[in-house]
Amino acid sequence: MNPRNRRQAVTTVFDGRTHHACLCRGERDGLPVFGWGEAPSTLLTRTQLREVGLRPNGQDPVALLVFRHHRPYARETVAELFSVERAAVKRPPVPGQLDHAMEARRTCVDCGEVQNYCVPTSTRQCWTCFEGEQADRVEVAA
Ligand SMILES: [Zn+2]
Structure with missing residues (x-):
């Protein structure tokens, strides 16, 4: 995706409980693509889920997050977004x-x-x- 192409499209994301109508940057692999801070707040990456003590719980990603790291040479990163609604609390240690x-x-x-x-x-x-x-x-x- 060309980052200078700011054309946005309206999409609907279902997070397991609510359908969110929101603007996305198009689709990739059939999933809506969001920029940093553009996705509905109930969608989190694997890392963000882990930070709040949750795990994806076997669900398929519902959207993609595209962002660049601050360092100029960093490449575009695509992270899968999962629904907080369908996430599960991490298991205690075995x-x-x-x-x-x-x-x-x-x-x-x-x-x-x-x-x-x-x-x-x-x-x-x-x-x-x-x-x-x-x-x-x-x-x-x-
Ligand atoms: Zn000893």
């Missing part, structure tokens, strides 16, 4: 991921053993290794 994170917090960096307590974040050592190291230091000092 239990397995949490277990994995907790296991990392209980793993000693010295012996690699998973303890039944969280190792101190300062040393990341289990008490046995920590005490062993302290004892070594005392011996060296003596």
Whole structure:
């Protein structure tokens, strides 16, 4: 699309609840194309959805957003726009991921053993290794 071609067309976008009659910059792949700030406020890009804790929820994009980044050499970017109405709240972390994170917090960096307590974040050592190291230091000092 030629960015200097400012000719606009009237289109109707259905966001899952409301039909919005609005001006667009034409169509691409059968979807209305909007410039930055021109799309109905209930349409968000994947990134914008993520920022507010939503995900597209398997829906097809309902429109396209065409914009350029501020840097002069940046090329035209096309982002898919999704309906907020049909988006879903992001799932909480999978239990397995949490277990994995907790296991990392209980793993000693010295012996690699998973303890039944969280190792101190300062040393990341289990008490046995920590005490062993302290004892070594005392011996060296003596
Ligand atoms: Zn250890």
